[in-house]
Amino acid sequence: MVMNFNILRNLLLCSNIFLILCLNNSQVSSSPLTYFCPNTTTYSPNSTYRSNLNVLLSSLSSNASRPNGFYNSTVGRTDSEIVYGLFLCRGDVAPPDCQDCVTIASKDILENYCPTQKIAVIWYDDCLLRYSNLPIFGRMDESGARILFNTQNVSDPTRFLSQRRNMMDEIANLAAKENDGKKFATKEANFSSPETLYTLAQCTPDLSDSSCDRCLRTAIGNLPSDGKRGGRVLLPSCNVRYELYPFYNVTAVAPPPPPPVRLSPPPSSQPDPTTSDRGKGGIASGVIIAIVVPIAAAVLLLIFGFCWLRRRGSQEFIVAKDMTDGNEISTTESLQYQLTNIQAATTNFSADNKIGEGGFGVVYKGILPNGQEIAVKRLSRSSGQGAQEFKNEIVLIAKLQHRNLVRLLGYCFEAEEKLLVYEFVPNKSLDYFLFDPEKQHLLNWSRRYKIIGGIARGLLYLHEDSRLRVIHRDLKASNILLDADMNPKISDFGMARIFGIDQSEDITNRIVGTYGYMSPEYAMHGQYSVKSDVFSFGVLLLEIISGKKNSSFYQSDGAEDLLSYVWKNWRDGTPLNIMDPTFGESYSRNEVIQCIHIGLLCVQEDVTERPTMESVVLMLNSYSVTKAAPQQPAFFFRSRTEMLPKGLESDQYSTSKSIPLLSENEVSITELHPR
Numbered sequence: 001m002v003m004n005f006n007i008l009r010n011l012l013l014c015s016n017i018f019l020i021l022c023l024n025n026s027q028v029s030s031s032p033l034t035y036f037c038p039n040t041t042t043y044s045p046n047s048t049y050r051s052n053l054n055v056l057l058s059s060l061s062s063n064a065s066r067p068n069g070f071y072n073s074t075v076g077r078t079d080s081e082i083v084y085g086l087f088l089c090r091g092d093v094a095p096p097d098c099q100d101c102v103t104i105a106s107k108d109i110l111e112n113y114c115p116t117q118k119i120a121v122i123w124y125d126d127c128l129l130r131y132s133n134l135p136i137f138g139r140m141d142e143s144g145a146r147i148l149f150n151t152q153n154v155s156d157p158t159r160f161l162s163q164r165r166n167m168m169d170e171i172a173n174l175a176a177k178e179n180d181g182k183k184f185a186t187k188e189a190n191f192s193s194p195e196t197l198y199t200l201a202q203c204t205p206d207l208s209d210s211s212c213d214r215c216l217r218t219a220i221g222n223l224p225s226d227g228k229r230g231g232r233v234l235l236p237s238c239n240v241r242y243e244l245y246p247f248y249n250v251t252a253v254a255p256p257p258p259p260p261v262r263l264s265p266p267p268s269s270q271p272d273p274t275t276s277d278r279g280k281g282g283i284a285s286g287v288i289i290a291i292v293v294p295i296a297a298a299v300l301l302l303i304f305g306f307c308w309l310r311r312r313g314s315q316e317f318i319v320a321k322d323m324t325d326g327n328e329i330s331t332t333e334s335l336q337y338q339l340t341n342i343q344a345a346t347t348n349f350s351a352d353n354k355i356g357e358g359g360f361g362v363v364y365k366g367i368l369p370n371g372q373e374i375a376v377k378r379l380s381r382s383s384g385q386g387a388q389e390f391k392n393e394i395v396l397i398a399k400l401q402h403r404n405l406v407r408l409l410g411y412c413f414e415a416e417e418k419l420l421v422y423e424f425v426p427n428k429s430l431d432y433f434l435f436d437p438e439k440q441h442l443l444n445w446s447r448r449y450k451i452i453g454g455i456a457r458g459l460l461y462l463h464e465d466s467r468l469r470v471i472h473r474d475l476k477a478s479n480i481l482l483d484a485d486m487n488p489k490i491s492d493f494g495m496a497r498i499f500g501i502d503q504s505e506d507i508t509n510r511i512v513g514t515y516g517y518m519s520p521e522y523a524m525h526g527q528y529s530v531k532s533d534v535f536s537f538g539v540l541l542l543e544i545i546s547g548k549k550n551s552s553f554y555q556s557d558g559a560e561d562l563l564s565y566v567w568k569n570w571r572d573g574t575p576l577n578i579m580d581p582t583f584g585e586s587y588s589r590n591e592v593i594q595c596i597h598i599g600l601l602c603v604q605e606d607v608t609e610r611p612t613m614e615s616v617v618l619m620l621n622s623y624s625v626t627k628a629a630p631q632q633p634a635f636f637f638r639s640r641t642e643m644l645p646k647g648l649e650s651d652q653y654s655t656s657k658s659i660p661l662l663s664e665n666e667v668s669i670t671e672l673h674p675r
Contacts, residue, residue: 031124032105032108032113032122032123032124033123033124033125033146033148033234034122034123034146034148034234035109035113035114035120035121035122035123036120036121036122036143036144036146036236037109037113037114037117037119037120037121038117038119038144038460038461038465039117039460039464039465039614040119040457040460040465040614040617041117041118041119041133042116042117042118043116043117043118044116045115045116048076048080048081049076049080049081049083049118049133052075052076052081052082052083053075053083053085053110053131055075056073056074056075056083056085056131057085057106057109057110057129057131058106059073059075059085060073060085060086060087060102060106060129061099061102061103061106064087064089064095064098064099064101064102064103064127065095065096065098065099066095066098067095068181068182068205069088069089069090069091069093069095069098069127069182070086070087070088070089070181070182070204070205070206071086071087072084072085072086072137072206073085073086082133083118083131083132083133084131084132084133084134084135084136084137085129085130085131085132086129086130086131086136086137086204086206087102087105087127087128087129087130088127088128088202088204088205089101089102089126089127090125090126090127090184090200090202090248091182091184091185091186091200091202091248091253092184092186092248092249092252092253093126093127093249094252097126098126098127100126101124101126101127102127102129104124105122105124105127105128105129106129108122109122109129118132118133119131119132119133119134120132121144121236123146123234123239128234128236128239130236136236137206138206138207138208138211139207139211139237140207140211140212140214140215140237140238141235141236141237142215142218142235142236142237142403143236143403144235144236144401145219145222145233145234145235145401146233146234146401147222147223147224147231147232147233147234147401148231148232148233148234149224149228149230149231149232150228150229150230150231150243151228152228152229153226153227153228153229154191154227154228154229154244155192156192156227157226157227158227158369160191160197160227161225161227161369161370163189163191163197164197164199164223164242165370167187167189167197167199167242168199168201168220168223168240168242169220170187171185171186171187171199171200171201172185172201172213172216172217172220172240173213174187174201175201175202175203175212175216176203176209176210176212176213176216177209181205182202182205183202183203183204183205183207183212184200184201184202184203185200185201185202186198186199186200186201186248186250186253187199188246188250191244195244196244196246197242197243197244198242198243198244198245198246198247198248198250199240199241199242200239200240200241200242200247200248201216201219201220201238201239201240202238202239202240203215203216203237203238204237204238207237207238211237212237212238215235215237215238216238216240218235219233219235219238219239219240220233220240221372223240223242225368225370225372225409226337226410229243229244230242230243230244230245230247335394335398335408335409335410335411336410336411336412336413337410337411337412337419337421338412338414339412339414339415339417339419341368341369342366342376342412342419342421344369345366345367345368345374345376346364346365346366346376349362349364349376349378350364353365353366355375355428356428356429361377361378361379361380362377362378362380363375363376363377363378364376364378365424366421373424374409374421374422374423374424375421375422375423375424375425376419376420376421376422377419377420377421377422378417378418378419379418379419379420394408394411394420399466400461400462400466400470400493402457402458402461402465403454403487403489404454404455404457404458404461404487404488404489404490405458405461405462405489405490405491406422406423406425406481406489406490406491407422407423407489408420408421408422409421409422409423422491425481425482425483425489426483426484427481427482427483427484427486428481428482429477429478429479429480429481429482429491430451430477430478430480430481430482430488430544431476431477431478431480431549433482434477434543434544434547435477435547435548435549440547440580440582441582443486444582444583444586444587445583445586445587445588445591445592446586447486448544448545449588449591449595450486450487451480451482451486451487451488451544452541452544452595452620453617453620453621454487454488454489455475455480455488455490455537455540456537456613456616456617456620457617458488458489458490459472459475459490459533459534459537459613460613460614460616460617462490462533463530463533463612463613463614464612464613464614469530470493471528471529471530471532471533472490472493472495472533472536473495473522473528473532473533474492474495474514474517474536475490475517475533475536475537475540476514476516476517476536476540477540477543477544477549479491479492480540514551515551516539516549516550516551516561517535517536517539517540517550517551518532518535518536519531519532519535519536519607519634520535520605520634521607522535529607530612530613531607531610531612533613534602534610534611534612534613534616535602535603535610535634537602537613537616538598538599538600538601538602538603538610539562539563539599539602539603541595541598541599541602542562542563542566542578542596542599542600542603543562545578545579545580545592545595545596545599546562546566546578546579546580547580547582548562548580549562550562550563563603563633563634564633565578566578566596566599566600566633567600567630567632567633570596570597570600570630575592575593575596576589576592576593578596579592590623594619594620594623595620597627597630598611598616598619598620598627600630600633601627601628601630602616603633603634604630604631604632604633604634605631605632605633605634606631609628609631
């Protein structure tokens, strides 16, 4: 009998050890899920800020064993030296594991991911760590959002999305009103006979109930809407996740069982006399072995299967909205929409749903079954954007995540249709207001200054803050969309190029872009770089200030284009003459002059004299930054017709290498064979 129970004990012990090792291997990871650290504000390695940051991270690590899994702290006194920081561990993570995660994050974020940035967030499965030179405690923050999802789909997406929506709504309410200090909630429910849907929502505990609820609603609204088997949205202030496997410790978050109700006295502990003549074993050894061994084997098989599914599920995630190290996203199929769904959303591309038309086709408004509004770009078959440009736009935008970039939701490449599905931006494009005499007054100076800053931050992200450098190559007013709050969003990446992080310029044999916005070195020689986008930004900035389009500008006083007109007034000491008269008296003289100065710096002919977008953002945010005196703009006092080959109209542009054309409505030139 002793031997038999030893066998049972050893088998169960092995099962427990195997389970522990399996769970550890599947849950504990030293690699972050993702991170966010914009280059807009940096510090030097030997600065006081870095010293204070080291002290802060040490404090966070030493306090990571707290039972509530959250801690915040501040180090420093003056505004230039102070650093705010916090960590948040998942609500079911035990204190030792929480401390391990925070310790790893504190080391990784400085050594491998954000070595000189003053603002940083890093996410792991078990925790997030965050710091900033600006106050962050008790404030909801949606910047740097990250969306991850499982590449596989469920069999019944309509029912699945309905159930997920109801569960997410419930746990958002629970988490926001959680009174144990964690602002953390989970819920499980049966989806199909073999599958259970697991959901989780969590906020940083320093948020108010309303701020937490608002943050969670934002996150839930960005979950995959096409029936993915799993997904999560990570924000600095909150996060949500769902899966068809248990990704958190279900036992740890389960409510304690109610105490047993004893209805009768306990049974007698006296032995049953009927078993006394069966010997000391009580039950035959063969019977015990026959029962125990199959049970133990079945338990081991179940544990092994569970761990395999868990590991497999965890490997199916890809980052949907961040740059990767290559030129391709992990799978474009994960973003694909069915043509029938898009046709239903747009009422089969009804003319009533048409909201715009560009060089590559028509844009329609649509509404998905879950109520989400979308914009569908239907590429015309005769458009210049072929399969390569179409794929290029998918690959680029799906990897980019910034509040001043339009968000790509997916695409459809079916039945000779090429469709791009974007977030719906209600206020159309900047040129719709800027160049219309009846609508110009809706863009007062305050709004225009806000738009200028947003475009600059979006370009800075493309050039510096994403993992690869992206050159847009077609920045213009019609490619700036405006959301409900008139925030700008850069769109149309069909002609963008990806650079390596150390690559600064390239040369192409075929010019793409729009006349009036192209830099001279690009238009004449095919040389493009981040400074090409800077030139386009400068033109766009001066258009925003003046309310006049560069490509169709005409003045009788000798200025043949907008840049010449601005330069003439700057040189004569009358820069405010270029200002849109609809401003009246409601403008800031210093802001307008500062922006004109920046615009002229951006459109200088010498590439090396143009500022970077990092410098532009810094100049826009500070009057104390010393700015160089601008040199005369490119094409200054040069006739456009003299620059064009004979036989081409003035609204067309060409080089000796190729002759792409532009129509009067500024249709973009398309490169047919991108690198």
